[in-house]
Amino acid sequence: MSKPTIHQKVSLIGSYVLVAAGLFGMLFCFPFLWSANMADLVGAGFPFVGGAILVAGGLLSLTLQANRQAGTNE
Incomplete structure (x- = not known):
């Protein structure tokens, strides 16, 4: 396996x-x-969902990188 690039x-x-x-x-x-308070719920709900999307995107990216490093994504 080759050395990882920058x-x-x-x-x-x-x-x-x-x-x-x-x-x-x-x-x-x-x-x-x-x-x-409804304003607190709405004000906290949207960033909470946004955080969940960021976590999911990061985990998907890590999964794809792990597959590429293992050589299973040919």
């Missing part, structure tokens, strides 16, 4: 940063989802 390293780091940012956004908004 593009692969940046992509791997970016995937981890994407997952971390999504988790941070979800955890930051989570307490506001328990509010009885």
Whole structure:
């Protein structure tokens, strides 16, 4: 197996940063989802869903990179 290129390293780091940012956004908004105020629910709901999308995108990217490194994606 060849040595990873700079593009692969940046992509791997970016995937981890994407997952971390999504988790941070979800955890930051989570307490506001328990509010009885509708404005708090809407204000926290959209970023929570956005964080979930970021986590899913980062995990998909990590999965594709792991397949490529293992050589199963030919």
